[in-house]
Amino acid sequence: MSEPQDVSFSDVGQKTEQTEDILNALQALQNNQLQPGEGSQETIAAYDNGDANENGASMETVATEPAEPAEPPSEWDLVQTRLHDNPHDTDAWHKLVDLAESSGDIEKIKKAYDSLLQTYPNTSAAQIAYITHFLDSGEFQQAQALFIKFLRTSPDVELWKFYLTYVRRMNTSPATRDEVQKAYEFALKTVGQDKDSGEIWSDYIQFIKSREISTTWEEQQKMDALRKIYHRAIPIPLENLDKLWTDYETFEMGLNKVTGKKFISDLSPSNVQARTAYRQLQRHVALLFPPAPPTSSGRPHLHLPSPPTFTPPERALVGQWKAYLKWEESNPLDIEEKDKATFIQRVQMVYRKAVIRMRFFAEIWYMAYVWTKSIGKQQEAVALLEAGIEGNPSSFLLNLAYAEELEIRGEKEKVHKVYEKFLETLSKELDELEKKITPQPSFNANMPMAGNGNGGGTNGVTAAAVWQGSGGPASNNSSFNSQSSDETPTKTKELADRRTEYGLVYIMYIRFARRAENEKSARSIFARARKDRWTSWEVYEAHALMEYHCQKETLATSRIFEAGLKMFGNEVEFVLRYLAFLISINDENNARALFERVIGTFPPDKARPLWERWARYVYQYQNLETALNLEKRISEVYPTDPPIKRFAQRHTYLGTDVIAARDLGFAFARQPAAAASTSSTSNALAGRSDTLQSLLAASKDPNANAAFQTQQPSSGHKRAPSPDYKRRDEGASRQGDGPPLHKRARASPPPRDRDRDRWDGPPRRYGSPAWDRERDRRGPPLRRPEPEREEEKPTALPQILTWFVGQLPSAAAFNAYGEPAFRTDDLMQVFRNAIIPSVTRSRSPPPPPPRPTRPPPDYGPYQGPGGGRGGRRY
DSSP, X not given: OOXXXXXXXXXXXXXGOOOHHHHHHHHHHHTXXXXXXXXXXXXXXXXXXXXXXXXXXXXXXXXXXXXXXXXXXOHHHHHHHHHHHOTTOHHHHHHHHHHHHHHOOHHHHHHHHHHHHHHSTTOHHXXXXXXXXXXXXXXXXXXXXXXXXXXXXXXXXXXXXXXXXXXXXXXXXXXXXXXXXXXXXXXXXXXXXXXXXXXXXHHHHHHHHTOOOOSHHHHHHHHHHHHHHHHHHTTSOOTTHHHHXXXXXXXXXXXXXXXXXXXXXXXXXXXXXXXXXXXXXXXXXXXXXXXXXXXXXXXOOOOOOXXXXXXXXXXXXXXXXXXXXXXXXTOTTOOOGGGHHHHHHHHHHHHHHHHHHTTTOHHHHHXXXXXXXXXXXXXXXXXXXXXXXXXXXXXXXXXXXXXXXXXXXXXXXXXXXXXXXXXXXXXXXXXXXXXXXXXXXXXXXXXXOSSSTTSOOBTTBXXXXXXXXXXXXXXXXXXXXXXXXXXXXXXXXXXXXXXXXXXXXXXXXXXHHXXXXXXXXHHHHHHHHHHOTTOOHHHHHHHHXXXXXXXXXXXXXHHHHXXXXXXXXXXXXXHHHHHHHHHHTTOHHHHHHHHHHXXXXXOHHHHHHHHHHHHHHHHHHSOHHHHHHHHHHHHHHOTTSOHHHHHHHHTOBTTBOHIIIIISXXXXXXXXXXXXXXXXXXXXXXXHHHHHHHHHHHHHOXXXXXXXXXXXXXXXXXXXXXXXXXXXXXXXXXXXXXXXXXXXXXXXXXXXXXXXXXXXXXXXXXXXXXXXXXHHHHOSOOOXXXXXXXXXXXXXXXXXXXXHHHHSOOGGGBOTTSSBOOOHHHHHHHXXXXXXXXXXXXXXOOOOOOOOOOOOOOOSOOOOTTOSSSXXXX
């Protein structure tokens, strides 16, 4: 044993230096001199945690100081955190505004409204409430600055009314009347075409009428100004159009009856057209602008739209908006070409209102962009796309349209920024969706296949198979396949679909780079995509085919496919497309090698497309021996496939399967039944004869008789379909076999011959999908000639068959899907016919049981062939 080396304190340095208090505490602890409750535990804890202070202060003092409890977050902070996590939580926004206004703190009010208006621009109720706080406190400079900021893009009439009230309040002297008049003209130029602007027109007229005059010339100028205002307002479909027209008639007739009649008659057609347009307008906007609900705070209701979920009501709302916008674009007021600026102003105002109310529907933004671009306003069109992307950053429609618009304008750098920002947004959404589905760290999406470098796994096993064999979850070489056991397939499919959509953006990005710049730029973007964990296999295929068709690079294309095979070797679609590419370029050796390499890595249920694709190639271009050997392998993988199926596929080309069409009768089954019914009724009789022959043969078999006698049919179970039963229906139908094509059957059909009923068995199940298809093909039932009816006289059936047919339940007991039918109208009929016993009156005899006829007619709305659960009922 070596002797311990001497270690001096100088070598250790400051690490071994201890204060005198700590040494004393340790010495006291060793001698058991510390009493309980004197801070011994606190001192030890302080020493253990390294809390010795450099000033030599007592450790007991430092350690025993109680930590100040953290203040709980206020309601204001909680609401802000909630909005940070979900910026479109409308309830939280209302709560934040209420808290800010109840606090009276102007800074909180400014912060709340600025944040709200950043998320929901041009919300007029919030803008009016925001400005009101500064007007009430006398800060007119702040209010005026907000007016300038909000009025530039606001199409809301209420905000403009509020602005005009402010202007008239600030300009009360006669010297400032011109300022007020300019404000009115400014407002009417922006929102004067709105149907709700009638009050502004009336106020403007009253303002002009109140002008003081001192000369005849000034009076004439005043009358001319009023006439011009009337002539501008009356052709507009306003709410108070009737009152404006009455006032105008009074105005003209009060000046001069002769000239007044002329002016009135000239303007009358415009008034009539405006009235008609107003009625049409009301039908369009009645549901688009519902009345705002009252609020407890007295503040106007804040209309804050929510992101769409595309429910039926939301889709209907979008359709109503589209119809209204198209109506406005059609120029229903017949505004002349010389007044085209007025027409453009009107439609622009409508689109501005539409994108405010439907902020999160990209289709409305795109319509506004297309229309604005069509009138030659390119800058405003681009601004609409930018504003739409701000509200819908993950919109494919708006981002791709914006990138294309910038590409047309030659702004390539901006296009790169659009795609990069869009990919970043989608990537974050994929990460969030993955966290909701798989809280645990997910399997690497770009995990390569194990084995050789050409994409083949060890003994044909992919890395995903190795992962599964080690006890890990089934992987599809993507993060969304390593799900927990309780994961729902719906969310997994959603993530898979979102990943495919993400890959589509990369494909569009590569396309842009190739056509706008060069192949080098496209390859650099593809190299970036290969490093992205969310890249889908479609990106590899798209870029590979782009190299092949644009650069004629077969080798580069094969290398890209091989790189994709390492990443997505267990994606059947990708392998199938790679195989098809090799076949298309006549690379038989590599195609065969690829097929043999991957076919063993897929289970039979997934590998069938690969087998069939390779089989089609072998059938067409290889010899018969190779084809038979391949069929032998296929029969081993799919032992339940009938041999005739494989034989027929061997002799199929471009979907023409003559064996199935002719020898198996599928072509005849697809022919309209009406053609067969026009010849004669012998086919139908032959069908019945086949049925009778089969039943008679069964009656001669003692085992069959025993089965009929011992096995009682149950009405509560499905009845096995009969081929002969369908054959009878497909034959020529006679009068009374089914309801007419355009008229429902009556509740009580005319009596039919009992013998024929006994022959035909139970009534046919009308309303089934197959019956409806056959009925539509063959048209109305044909009436048989009288001599042929004599041929239908039945012969005597054996007793066992008669009993068997009588035991079968009627077709009315089943719906179109072969399930026992439960009909509410039958139940209600039972209630209506029920005899309730009375105490004072003797019970009346029960009604006789109803005759087994067809079900009563269904007078509900027609839902098409096979509509509803049970189809049409007659």
